[in-house]
Amino acid sequence: xxxxxQLAAAIYLAAGIGALVGVVLPAPRMSRxxxxxxxxxxxxxxxxxxxxxxxxxxxxxxxxxxxxWCAWLGVLFAMLLAxxxxxxxLTAVVGPLAFLSVFVASVGWxxxxxxxxxxTGAWPHIHVLLSSGGVSLLGIAGLAGLxxxxxxxxxxxxxxxxxxxxxxxLEALDRVNVVSTSVGFSLLSxxxxxxxxxxxxxxxxxxxxxxxxxxxxxxWVIYAGLVIARTAGRQGAxxxxxxxxxxxxxxxxxxxxVGVMS
Amino acid sequence: MKILLIGMNHRTxxxxxxxxxxxxxxxxxxxxxxxxxxxxxAVLVSTCNRVDLVVATTRxxxxxxxxxxxxxxxxxxxxAVADSPSIDEVSYEHRDREAVCHVFRVASSLDSMVVGxxxxxxxxxxxxxxxxxxxxCGPVLARLFQRAFATAKRVKNETRIAQRPVSVARVxxxxxxxxxxxxxxxxxxxxxxxxxxxxxxxxxQREGLRDVHVVNRTFANAEELAERFAATPHPLDxxxxxxxxxxxxxxxxxxxxxxxxYALVKRALDERRSRPAFFIDLGVPRNVDARVEGLDNAYVYxxxxxxxxxxxxxxxxxxxxxxxxxxxxxxxVAFDAWLTGLRAVPTIRHVRARAEQIRDGEVARLAGRLDLxxxxxxxxxxxxxxxxNKILHAPVAHxxxxxxxxxxxxxxxxxRAIFALDDxxxxxxxxxxxxxxxxxRNRLRHARIPEDGFDPTEPDDEADE
Numbered sequence: 001x002x003x004x005x006q007l008a009a010a011i012y013l014a015a016g017i018g019a020l021v022g023v024v025l026p027a028p029r030m031s032r033x034x035x036x037x038x039x040x041x042x043x044x045x046x047x048x049x050x051x052x053x054x055x056x057x058x059x060x061x062x063x064x065x066x067x068x069w070c071a072w073l074g075v076l077f078a079m080l081l082a083x084x085x086x087x088x089x090l091t092a093v094v095g096p097l098a099f100l101s102v103f104v105a106s107v108g109w110x111x112x113x114x115x116x117x118x119x120t121g122a123w124p125h126i127h128v129l130l131s132s133g134g135v136s137l138l139g140i141a142g143l144a145g146l147x148x149x150x151x152x153x154x155x156x157x158x159x160x161x162x163x164x165x166x167x168x169x170l171e172a173l174d175r176v177n178v179v180s181t182s183v184g185f186s187l188l189s190x191x192x193x194x195x196x197x198x199x200x201x202x203x204x205x206x207x208x209x210x211x212x213x214x215x216x217x218x219x220w221v222i223y224a225g226l227v228i229a230r231t232a233g234r235q236g237a238x239x240x241x242x243x244x245x246x247x248x249x250x251x252x253x254x255x256x257x258v259g260v261m262s
Numbered sequence: 263m264k265i266l267l268i269g270m271n272h273r274t275x276x277x278x279x280x281x282x283x284x285x286x287x288x289x290x291x292x293x294x295x296x297x298x299x300x301x302x303x304a305v306l307v308s309t310c311n312r313v314d315l316v317v318a319t320t321r322x323x324x325x326x327x328x329x330x331x332x333x334x335x336x337x338x339x340x341x342a343v344a345d346s347p348s349i350d351e352v353s354y355e356h357r358d359r360e361a362v363c364h365v366f367r368v369a370s371s372l373d374s375m376v377v378g379x380x381x382x383x384x385x386x387x388x389x390x391x392x393x394x395x396x397x398x399c400g401p402v403l404a405r406l407f408q409r410a411f412a413t414a415k416r417v418k419n420e421t422r423i424a425q426r427p428v429s430v431a432r433v434x435x436x437x438x439x440x441x442x443x444x445x446x447x448x449x450x451x452x453x454x455x456x457x458x459x460x461x462x463x464x465x466x467q468r469e470g471l472r473d474v475h476v477v478n479r480t481f482a483n484a485e486e487l488a489e490r491f492a493a494t495p496h497p498l499d500x501x502x503x504x505x506x507x508x509x510x511x512x513x514x515x516x517x518x519x520x521x522x523x524y525a526l527v528k529r530a531l532d533e534r535r536s537r538p539a540f541f542i543d544l545g546v547p548r549n550v551d552a553r554v555e556g557l558d559n560a561y562v563y564x565x566x567x568x569x570x571x572x573x574x575x576x577x578x579x580x581x582x583x584x585x586x587x588x589x590x591x592x593x594x595v596a597f598d599a600w601l602t603g604l605r606a607v608p609t610i611r612h613v614r615a616r617a618e619q620i621r622d623g624e625v626a627r628l629a630g631r632l633d634l635x636x637x638x639x640x641x642x643x644x645x646x647x648x649x650x651n652k653i654l655h656a657p658v659a660h661x662x663x664x665x666x667x668x669x670x671x672x673x674x675x676x677x678r679a680i681f682a683l684d685d686x687x688x689x690x691x692x693x694x695x696x697x698x699x700x701x702x703r704n705r706l707r708h709a710r711i712p713e714d715g716f717d718p719t720e721p722d723d724e725a726d727e
Binding site: 025026027085086151155156158159160162163167168169170171172174175230233235236237238239240 | 419420422425426436437439440441442443444535536537538555558559561563566567570571574575578
């Protein structure tokens, strides 16, 4: 299974490099081919997930598996967004990030050990899938925020700096931010809720008090504040972009950083 | 066959001279030119910035004189050019490689007044089409123009020469595209009037902007402008209500106090919540309060800003044109090899004709002696043809390659001597007369449709240069 993930990672990398070359040259055909390559990588990775329970793989809630899920779902969400919003250069960013995530996941794959006790049944799977979907969407929002801030700064400069490579418009980036944050927050909320249900089902309680759980709840509260502020019109596009970026940095620390440190 | 180009452009001749050589319908003059002994093929590229005549000829010096006469007598009205400078003073002349490079550079817009502008390619296609329709274009110029179009495509695709706008109006459109995803659902507000602002609005409308509102101190002027741009006129006092719904604001009015003052714009942006607003301020003094630039969702550009981007883009195009020049040289070398390889064609055809004549004669002699049935005779023909083709394949390929690589290779003379091609008494020499007649017909044959899919008989929608 890990080999199929590595193959998918290689395809993501090739697609990312192809897209980058396509943007820089520029070569539209290469960019289109790279987008198809990204989709092909996602199909290959889906095959890898299909064999998840076939051998002595790591438990579904282990960090490598979660990272692989996040990368796969991130690629799928990015491609879905690209169907509705004009996002030039998307593959050039998503491809390498997906490669990095899947590659890091595959490196830690063997060290993860056999399935833990209690990580069986539907709830762990639902929890991991929903949470991974939420994290990947909030990651896309953070990425859109980063590009927005760069573009905003460039367009506000006096005299304005000409664009070196075609990037999505500010309006498109803001749309991606709004959609990704809203849907990502919803998935994250459901992920946390199903995590509690899983815990109650396995241990008869809903709160473990671990640092991971604490950081996740703090992240949820922060994102809830961001969503409310945006919905109420208290945040402009630039502040929302900065918030999405900061929020995702906090979330990554909560999901990955704390997990690694503990 | 040699290629000769004589012409004038915006650098060598002022417009009042160029316009005198800009014929409305040069077809008859071209036909007359190609009918002369000195000229084999001819294509005339005539735009408002250039008049270039490209000819294929075997007698270059005579062709130069004939082309000069063509410019003086056939292309321009004799009265109109009487007080003009002579063609020698305002024209340039390129031969062979330089001529090929020039044609490729012109098609790729590397020689244009605005480097990278796309219209010249369409105009060259028109010129080629005209030459084909008038039967003035043969295999050499057909190939030259095919490669010119392919070169232009390569330069466009492999460099950024045509990517960045160099006019202020187009820069405005480009910036709008970096702020908004789609202009079709955006509203523009035109405050005041002026040539630049109208050009910018025109360019934005070409990109899909539909909903345009015009505000002016004098309502009659607003109505007049609105009519021209299919817009809705408004009196000035409606500015405050229109501003929050306007995504693109183009301002160019006089007055000491900016009409788009800070408080007004701030209120409008607050109402717009997170939606950005794009201001093009072409007024002097400025129409948009300088403090507006500090507001998050306001992207304000004045004339100097737009001009600085246009200048930076022009510099980028010049840098990219160096890459384009490399592509032109690559394509010129390839074309030169093809043209040189053509020198082997008469000898190759001669060799094949000789061999075919001998083969055919021998088979006929054999058929007479053996009394072969038709099917048997056909079998013998097939067999002998296959033998001849296989024997000739390697020497012909070598001859072609050697000529392409080394130009006038001694191998051509060797082959002519080995096969006794210049000996009228040699076996098969009776085919020579028929071959010469066929080659003469081919010299003026109609140009074929290029391989890249461009059909010279199809209309082209690109505008004039």
